[in-house]
Every structure is written in structure tokens, then in C-alpha cells.
Amino acid sequence: MQETLFSFLGDNLRLFFTYTGIYNAEPGHFVMIAIGLLFIFLAIKYEFEPMLLIPIGFGILIGNIPFKDAGLQIGIYEQGSVLNILYQGVTSGWYPPLIFLGIGAMTDFSALISNPKLMLIGAAAQFGIFGAYVIALQAGFEPNQAGAIGIIGGADGPTAIFLSSKLAPELMGAIAISAYSYMALVPIIQPPFMKLLTTPKERIIRMKPPRVVSSTEKIMFPIIGLLLTCFLVPSGLPLLGMLFFGNLLKESGVTRRLAETARGPLIDTITILLGVTVGASTQATQFLTLNSVKIFGLGALSFVIATCAGVLFVKFFNLFLGSGNKINPLIGNSGVSAVPDSARISQVVGLRYDPGNYLLMHAMGPNVAGVIGSAVAAGILLGFLA
Amino acid sequence: MNRIQTKPRGGFLRPAAIFLIAALLLAGRTEAPAQRVTSMKINEVLVVNEDNFVDDYGKRSGWIELYNTSAGTVNIGGCFLTNERGNPKKYPIPKGDILTRISPRQHVLFWADGVASRGTFHLNFALEAGQENYIALYDSDGKTLVDSLLIPPAQQADVSYGRSKDGEEGWMYFTKVTPSTNNLTLDKNEKIDNFKTNDSLGLGMTITAMAVVFLGLFFLYLVFKQVARLAIAAGKFRAQKAGHATVHGSDLSGEVLAAISAALYELNEDVHDIERTVLTIQKVKRNYSPWSSKIYSLRENPKK
Numbered sequence: 024m025q026e027t028l029f030s031f032l033g034d035n036l037r038l039f040f041t042y043t044g045i046y047n048a049e050p051g052h053f054v055m056i057a058i059g060l061l062f063i064f065l066a067i068k069y070e071f072e073p074m075l076l077i078p079i080g081f082g083i084l085i086g087n088i089p090f091k092d093a094g095l096q097i098g099i100y101e102q103g104s105v106l107n108i109l110y111q112g113v114t115s116g117w118y119p120p121l122i123f124l125g126i127g128a129m130t131d132f133s134a135l136i137s138n139p140k141l142m143l144i145g146a147a148a149q150f151g152i153f154g155a156y157v158i159a160l161q162a163g164f165e166p167n168q169a170g171a172i173g174i175i176g177g178a179d180g181p182t183a184i185f186l187s188s189k190l191a192p193e194l195m196g197a198i199a200i201s202a203y204s205y206m207a208l209v210p211i212i213q214p215p216f217m218k219l220l221t222t223p224k225e226r227i228i229r230m231k232p233p234r235v236v237s238s239t240e241k242i243m244f245p246i247i248g249l250l251l252t253c254f255l256v257p258s259g260l261p262l263l264g265m266l267f268f269g270n271l272l273k274e275s276g277v278t279r280r281l282a283e284t285a286r287g288p289l290i291d292t293i294t295i296l297l298g299v300t301v302g303a304s305t306q307a308t309q310f311l312t313l314n315s316v317k318i319f320g321l322g323a324l325s326f327v328i329a330t331c332a333g334v335l336f337v338k339f340f341n342l343f344l345g346s347g348n349k350i351n352p353l354i355g356n357s358g359v360s361a362v363p364d365s366a367r368i369s370q371v372v373g374l375r376y377d378p379g380n381y382l383l384m385h386a387m388g389p390n391v392a393g394v395i396g397s398a399v400a401a402g403i404l405l406g407f408l409a
Numbered sequence: 410m411n412r413i414q415t416k417p418r419g420g421f422l423r424p425a426a427i428f429l430i431a432a433l434l435l436a437g438r439t440e441a442p443a444q445r446v447t448s449m450k451i452n453e454v455l456v457v458n459e460d461n462f463v464d465d466y467g468k469r470s471g472w473i474e475l476y477n478t479s480a481g482t483v484n485i486g487g488c489f490l491t492n493e494r495g496n497p498k499k500y501p502i503p504k505g506d507i508l509t510r511i512s513p514r515q516h517v518l519f520w521a522d523g524v525a526s527r528g529t530f531h532l533n534f535a536l537e538a539g540q541e542n543y544i545a546l547y548d549s550d551g552k553t554l555v556d557s558l559l560i561p562p563a564q565q566a567d568v569s570y571g572r573s574k575d576g577e578e579g580w581m582y583f584t585k586v587t588p589s590t591n592n593l594t595l596d597k598n599e600k601i602d603n604f605k606t607n608d609s610l611g612l613g614m615t616i617t618a619m620a621v622v623f624l625g626l627f628f629l630y631l632v633f634k635q636v637a638r639l640a641i642a643a644g645k646f647r648a649q650k651a652g653h654a655t656v657h658g659s660d661l662s663g664e665v666l667a668a669i670s671a672a673l674y675e676l677n678e679d680v681h682d683i684e685r686t687v688l689t690i691q692k693v694k695r696n697y698s699p700w701s702s703k704i705y706s707l708r709e710n711p712k713k
Contacts, residue, residue, distance in 0.1 A: 139633040146619075146626040153615035160611045166604040169611065232663055237640050240633075247632055255625045381663065392626060399625050403618040408600060 047089035051307030059083030059302065062204075071207035072364070075180065078295055079203055082302020099303045110300045113195070116188045118297045119181035120265040125290025126181075126394065127269025128282045130362070132244050134387040137233035140340075141350075141385070145392025147336030148358025149400045151176030151329020155321050156404075162317055167191055170404040172318055175202045176325025177397030178209070178359035182262060184301065186401045189409055196304040197315040201322035203301075206361045212323070213330045213356045213368050220334045221352045225341075226376040228351040230385050238276065245270040252399055258409075259402025266398065326359065333358035333389065350385075357386040360393030446488055446548050448479035451556045452516065453571030453583070453592055454544065456536040456564040462588050464531075470522035471536035473544055474588055477511040478576035484510045487549035490519060492534045494543060498551040500525065500532045514575070516589045538564065 040046050062080030066073035085106070090097050096104040112118035135141055156173035164172060171191040174183045175198060183202035187195040205212065245267035253260050272282040304310075334355035341349050353373045357365040369386035453474040455461060463469055473490070477483045486509040491499035502509060506529045511517050518530065525533035536542045545557035560570055569586040573579040574593045583592065608614055 136633055136637070139630045139637065142626040142630045142633075143623065146623045149622050150615075150619065153611070153618055157611035157615060160609065166601050166608075166611075166614075167598075170614075232666065234637075234641070237644070240636055240640050243636060244633070247636075248629060251628045251632065252625050255628070256621060379664075395629075396622050396626060399622050400618060403621050407614065407618075408604070 042091050042093070044089045047091055049089065049307060051311045052087045052089050054311060055083055055087040055305060055307045058305075059087065062302075065207065071210075072203065074294060075203050075298055076207055078298025079200065079302040082299040083305050084302075085299065086303030086306050098306070099300065100306070100309070106300065106303055109296055110304060112293070112296060113184060113199075113300055113304070114188055114192065116185050116261070118293050119185035120261040121293045122181040122290060122297065123262050123398070124265040124269040125286050125293070126362070127245070127266040127271075128273045128285035129290075130266075130270060130273075130391055130394070131387075132270065132391055133236040133241065134233055134384050135389075135391050136236045136240050136244055138231075138385070138388055141354075141388030142392040142395075143340065144333055144337055144350075144355055144358045144389035145360070145394075145396040146358075148329045148333040148355075148360075148389070148393050149177065149396045150332035151178075151325045151327075151359060152397065152400050152404075154328035154332070155325030158324060159317075159321050162321065164317075165191075167408045168194055170408045171195075171198055172321050173325060174198070174397070174401055174404065175205065175318075175322040176329045176359070177393075177400060178202070178206055178326065178329065178361040178365070179394060179397045180206060181297075182360075182397050182401045184297070185262060186404060189405055194314065194318060196301065196310050197312075197318040198322075199301045200305060200310075201319050204319075205322050205326045206364065209326070209359075209361050209364045210368055210371075212326050213365060214372050216327060216330045217334055217353055217356050217368075217372055220331060220338070223376065225338070225352050226373065227380060228349050229377075229380055230351055230382070231348070233384055233388075238274065241274040242271070245274065248395065252395060256399050256402035256406065258406040259398050262398040262401065263395065266394065329359045330356045351380070351382055354382055354386040354389055357390040358393045358396070360390065360397045362390050362394060363387065365393075366390040445479075446483060446485060446546075446555055447553075448477055448481075448483055449485060449488075449511070449546060449555055450476050450478055450572070450576045451544060451546060451558045452476035452575060453569050453587060454536070454542075454558065454560055455567070455569040455586060455588070456542060456560060457538045457566040457568075459566040461567045461586060464520050464522070464527075466527060468520075468522060470520050472588060473519045473521055473532070473536075474571070475511070475517050475519070475546065476572075476575050477513060477515055477517075480513045482510050482512055485517070485546075486510075488555070489547040489549075489551055490532060490544065491547065492521075492536070492542060492544050494545075497545065497547045497554075499534060503529045516575075516591075518589045536560070 059080045059082075062076045062083065065071045066076035066080060086099055092098075094101075096102075096107075098104060099106040099110050101107055152173045153176075154173075155176045156169045159169035159172045160166065168191040171183075171187040171194055174186045177183065180199065180203050184195065184199050187198040191198075248270075249263060249267040252263050256263075269282070269285050272278045272285055332355075334352050336358075337350050337352040337355040341352070344350065351369075351373065354366075354369045357369050359365050366383055366386035366389075370381065370383040373380050373382040451473060454472070456471045458469040458471055461469060462472065475485070485502055486504040486506060488502050489498045489500060490502065491497050493499055508529060509517075520527070520531045521534060521536045522531055523533060523535040524531055536544075539562065541562045542560040543557070544560065546555040547553060548555055564570065565582075567584075567586070569583045569588075570580060571583055571587070571592050573581045575591055587594070604614065
């Protein structure tokens, strides 16, 4: 009787052990857990995009707890599991437009409206996307995969997730992690290239203070912006439509509650769900591949190309501008749409060379133009390659 | 300082605005055929079925395939299929059958066997070999023609007649019939293959896409350049009308503007702290509701 009981308990414990994470762990899981911990460390210690890196980092921990595939509906890739249901917003592509709604409701386009020529810098920085596309093609990726990888250069996480979910869902985890990682590393990536491509004289160019923009202009911007960009690129509608809609909620002045919800609880909720599920989607078995390494390399290159293209375009543009209207090329980097980090970099680097030269407001123009530009670029890639 | 707001705002505009919105909505309704029966198309037909597709009863007969061209589910229950021009209501498609809800870009097959008792998808007419066949789909009112087809005579056995691409114009014969599936099945992505063949370096894509991005933002630049001009002119006009002197922003340095702004901010804050007698009276409109009526919540006065 006792022997049978002990044998039963022993079998049970052995069976239980096969269900534990310790039994099912592989080296890849520990590598991914280390990456997740690094993200959390960078977010807390250096405050690199903490709103993104903490949910993603913790999501990586969640996604890399090893378990026995026994149909218990635990993992993010198991249909019907809680994580899988939450992940639908990523795979179906409806989290990113909701994030854009919030971004629109919190973005002040005044800097852009007061000096509309800064929009062109936002366009120039999109060379990062297509530079990476060209290199990705040479690295052996298919055109649709190259398009999804190239969008990392747009420095816009929601756009990267949206486009990769449509063009190359198999690469989405690596692309999303790469995009958010480099967005967090903008303070490290951009300044050396900004310094390299500018002369001391150019770095101290003082720009005219932006004029005050009327509320009518601010209301007109999202309406005209939507009509112009979406008639040109209808495939950008999910992102651009929500971006401009959110902005109209903010600027109309009569939908304060809706705007506050969009830029507050709604975007916070979606950011949490997006971050944690994207992080959890990086299961070692799916994520640790040679392609992921290539994507990380291409992502870094795309940021460098975007930064250089923005700065060089300003220098080129200055050739056609009068002496009083010159643009400081240090705001060229902010054409990548990592809002507001890249604009902040312009400010910090600018202050280093001229402590009285405040570039932040000027840099916000190309920065928000970059958001529009990258959404338009995503629409074009979607139209051509989907 | 007393501020009294009692004037209702935009009262006369409201009925006009509601009328305008309603009119636009109605106008939009007539322009949006998606997800309605009008999205259905006759897509492929087989008149002579000798050695071809077999129905659930193991019988061979002619068939008619319909295709939902829209991006939404369409319910064809209650619509009519016919092979007689003067009798549009010849075969009423039964209502309430879940299978008559056709998913987006999906197909449904009707057997033209003349035995409607076999189920929803068996018609009460058959297609005649050796002669011209007319078939039509009518909306549930029996009057609105959704789609019709005149099948040429002398159809070959086991060769279907269908649209070369689902839902689109252009008809052809299919020796490899495709009942309940796409007429044109793709085993490759043409767009991607095209880019692989003609733009292996990616330069074509780069040039095209960057041109579009620049164009889009350039349009915005042009529009807002003009808007800015108008706004500045309007601002000057208003200032002149009010009799104030204008100061150009370019005449003042950023530090001076910051100092002025800070001073104004502090002044406003102080004013607010000192003048606590600011009174704002706003008209509050409360609609009558029996839930908030005192009649129902207070006891009646006692009768003496």
C-alpha cells in the first residue's frame, strides 16, 4: 500500500517536473531573458524610452518562460490563450492606429505650421527607410520583407508593427524590437553623425523664432493634412486617418474629453498591451535566428541613413535660402519620427555649440513631419508590396 | 469684474447643421453599395455537366456560381434567381439559411437541376444544352436587377463559362472549372515578382516612393505657406482695426520674448490670486424629466 502511494507520488512529481520551466529551458530562453533584463535596466537606469522598454522588456521575460507544449493555452502563439487574444491587436494591426490616435491628440503641430518648409526635412529623412530597403534586398531578403525591415528607419514603432504585420508577419517580432531599441538609442546613434556632417559655423546658425499660430490654422491642419496625404496614398489611411483625427480632437477645442481620453487612458492602455505582447512574441524558438541578427544590423543602418539624409538635406536646402532664413542643420536629424527624442537631441547638441541657441521648437517641425512622412512611406510600401 | 453669459450660442445654426448632416448621410447612403446584394455577381456557369462536379446527392447538373465582390458579408436570402426575363421571382432564395450569408470575396454555388426540394442551393429550373440561356439575379424586391448573363449557345460539355478574374469584366471558357473557388488562382505574388525581376536593386522603389513622400509633404508645404500668409494678413488687419501698434517678432530676441511672456504669466497669476471676486454666470439648461421632477419625489401638501 505504502509502496504504491510512494510510487504514485514519485510519478506525479516526475510528471510535474516535466511541466516546469527548468525542465523545458533551452539556452536561447536565457539569452532572451538577459535581453529583457537589459531593456528593463536601460529604461530604469538611463530612462531610455521607459514607457516602451519596460513593457517590452517585461514582455520578453513573459514570453521566454519555458513551458511544456501540452495544449494548456499558455503561450502567445497558442490560439485562444490570453496572450494570444491580446496579441491579436498586433497581428491584425489595430493597436498601431489607436496609438496614432493618441499621438495625434497629444501633438502640437504649431512649429510645423509656423514654418511649413520644415516639412521637407521630414520627407528627406525617409531616405533611411529606402536606404535600408535597398541594403536588405542585397542581403537576400524578399522585397516584402525588405520593405518591412526598411520601415525601422522611419523610427516609428507603431508604423513598423503595422507594416510588418501586413508585409512580413514572420519578422514582426524582430522588427518591432529593433525599431523600439533604436528609438531608445537615438541619443547615442545620432549625435556623432550630426557632428560629422556639419561645420562649426553651421552648428551655430540661429533661426527666426516661430510665429504664433492661430487656432483656425491648427484646426485646418489635420483636415487638409488628411485630405492631401490620403488622396495621394490611401493605403496610409489607417495611420494617417487616426493621427489627424486625434489632432482634430485636440485642436477643435470642443472635444476636450475625447482628446484627453485619446492621449491619456487610451494610448496608455494600448501602449501597455502593445509593449507587453510584442515583447512576449519574442520567444527564443521564434526569435533567435540569423535573420533577427541581420534585421538588427539593418535597423541600425537605417537610423544612420535617416539621420545623415536629414542633416545633408538641410545643408542642401540652405543653398537656396537667404542669409536670414537659413536652417540650422542640427535639426535635420529630427526628421526621423522618434517624437520628441530626436528633436531633443537637436536641442542638446545645439546648446553644446551655442548655449543661447534653443533649437527644440524648430526641431519639433521636422519631427512631427517625420511622423506624417513615415506613415506615407508605410502606405506606399503597403500599396506596392502587399 | 462680472462676466455674464446668457446668450445662447449658434441657436439658429443647429437645425441647419442637423439638416445638412442628415442630407450628407443620406447622400452617402446612396453612394455606398458595399456589403449589399448589389455587390454580388454571376461569376461562372456550367451548362452541360457530363463528367464534372457532383452535388451532395451524387447527381450531376449545371451550376451557377455567384461571387461577393465586396469587403463585407452579404446575405442573399430573399433574393431571386431566374432564367426567364418575364419572371424575375422564379426562384426565391430561402431566407434564414445561415449559408446564404456570403463572406467577403467568397463564392456560392447553385445547382440548376430543377429540383428545388433538394435544398436552398438547388434551383427550380435547369440550364438547357444547345440553346442560349439567360440567367439573372434580382434583389429581394424582385424588381432591382443585380446581375444578369446571356450564356452563348453550343456550350461544350464540362467546360464552364466564367469571368476571367472574379467579379471583373471579361468572360472566357474554363476547361479546368473552378466551382466555389477563384476563377484565377495565383500561385505567386505578381507585385513582388515584378519588383524582383525589374527592380532587384530597389532603386526604382526608392525613387518612386521618395518622390511620393516629397510630393505629399510638398503639397502640404504649399498649402500651409498660403494659409500662413492669409493668417498673418488677417492678424495685421485685426490689429489695425483694433487700433493697436504691431510689433514684429523678428525685432525682438528670444530672451526678450521669454521675459515678456514670463512677466505676463506672473501678472495673470497674481491677478487671479488677488481678484477672487471674479464671477462667471453661465446659463444652465436642464431639460424636464419625470425622474428629476419634484412632483414625484415630494409628498403632497396635507389637506386641511
